[in-house]
Amino acid sequence: MADLGTATRALPLAGFHGGSSTVRLEAAPPAERISLRVRAEDVAALSGALGVDLPVKPKTSASANGRTALWLGPDEWLMIDESGTGIGNGLMQAAQNSGALHSAADVSHRNTAILVSGTGADKAINAGCPQDLSLKEFPVGACSRTIFGKVEIVLLRTAEDAFRVEVWRSFSDYAFGLLSEGARDAAVGK
Amino acid sequence: MLLIHCPYCEEDRSELEFRWAGEAHIARPENIAAITDEEFAEYFFLRNNEKGLTYERWRHIHGCGRFFNAARDTVSDRFLMTYKAGLPKQPIPTAEETAAIAEEKTVETWEATEGDAR
Numbered sequence: 001m002a003d004l005g006t007a008t009r010a011l012p013l014a015g016f017h018g019g020s021s022t023v024r025l026e027a028a029p030p031a032e033r034i035s036l037r038v039r040a041e042d043v044a045a046l047s048g049a050l051g052v053d054l055p056v057k058p059k060t061s062a063s064a065n066g067r068t069a070l071w072l073g074p075d076e077w078l079m080i081d082e083s084g085t086g087i088g089n090g091l092m093q094a095a096q097n098s099g100a101l102h103s104a105a106d107v108s109h110r111n112t113a114i115l116v117s118g119t120g121a122d123k124a125i126n127a128g129c130p131q132d133l134s135l136k137e138f139p140v141g142a143c144s145r146t147i148f149g150k151v152e153i154v155l156l157r158t159a160e161d162a163f164r165v166e167v168w169r170s171f172s173d174y175a176f177g178l179l180s181e182g183a184r185d186a187a188v189g190k
Numbered sequence: 191m192l193l194i195h196c197p198y199c200e201e202d203r204s205e206l207e208f209r210w211a212g213e214a215h216i217a218r219p220e221n222i223a224a225i226t227d228e229e230f231a232e233y234f235f236l237r238n239n240e241k242g243l244t245y246e247r248w249r250h251i252h253g254c255g256r257f258f259n260a261a262r263d264t265v266s267d268r269f270l271m272t273y274k275a276g277l278p279k280q281p282i283p284t285a286e287e288t289a290a291i292a293e294e295k296t297v298e299t300w301e302a303t304e305g306d307a308r
């Protein structure tokens with residue numbers, strides 16, 4: 001008989017694997033995330049409390065202590081914490097400790113992420129994303145909310161040939177499927 | 191692919207990231223409970239629908255999320271300029287400035303970019 005006393009969390013992309021000779025696709029491990037809105041005068045207080053300087057330049061991110069702050073808009077950031085073993089409320093608590101006016105929503109389980117790496121990573125993403133992913137226009141550390149086929153994503157370049165694709169969990173199998181096709185196309189002729 | 195300059199992201203981005211949001215610079219009446227039905231209809235429903243130069247609100251919905259204003263030619267679909275929400279109606283670029291913009295940002299057509307594709 002099944003053990004009903006033990007709940008196991010099913011990850012949205014558990015068991016998914018894909019890629020090609022030039023692109024590797026992996027489901028990212030669980031991470032804590034908050035959607036953060038802060039007015040300009042309170043950015044310093046939130047930066048101090050979170051331990052990461054919230055970037056104020058468009059399309060940039062900042063990382064420290066396992067946390068990454070991604071600029072999404074003039075008063076909006078996505079914070080990702082990959083330092084923990086499980087998903088707690090560390091980011092929510094830290095934001096609250098700032099004592100400054102802000103809005104924080106825990107989106108740890110709303111989002112999941114796909115790690116795209118390899119020499120064809122940019123081409124695989126460009127299969128559904130209209131942004132210029134050349135290193136000049138989208139350098140390491142650059143991030144942007146954008147569109148990928150029919151779904152919205154937040155894209156972060158983690159290395160010259162590696163990206164993190166943040167996507168809503170209910171759209172994640174679509175995103176993984178389109179990335180798989182992009183990965184195959186990126187390898188054609190290689 | 192039409193490129194639109196977002197005044198908040200400070201760069202040209204694909205039209206796929208944007209959504210049109212109607213005519214710009216329509217002020218909500220301050221005494222909205224007191225105005226007549228005709229005045230309300232004028233404010234709420236009636237739009238100029240100009241052929242040629244129009245001022246419009248656009249939203250960078252799949253980007254920074256911001257609303258902003260744009261001056262656009264509805265005949266050519268060319269964006270003459272964009273500027274941040276809350277700013278007063280900006281002067282239309284002169285003919286020379288418009289020509290310079292056109293020179294700089296040639297509209298990509300299928301014929302020009304894909305016409306030779308087999």
Ligand SMILES: [Zn+2]
Nearest residue numbers: 196199250254
């Ligand atoms: Zn924008």
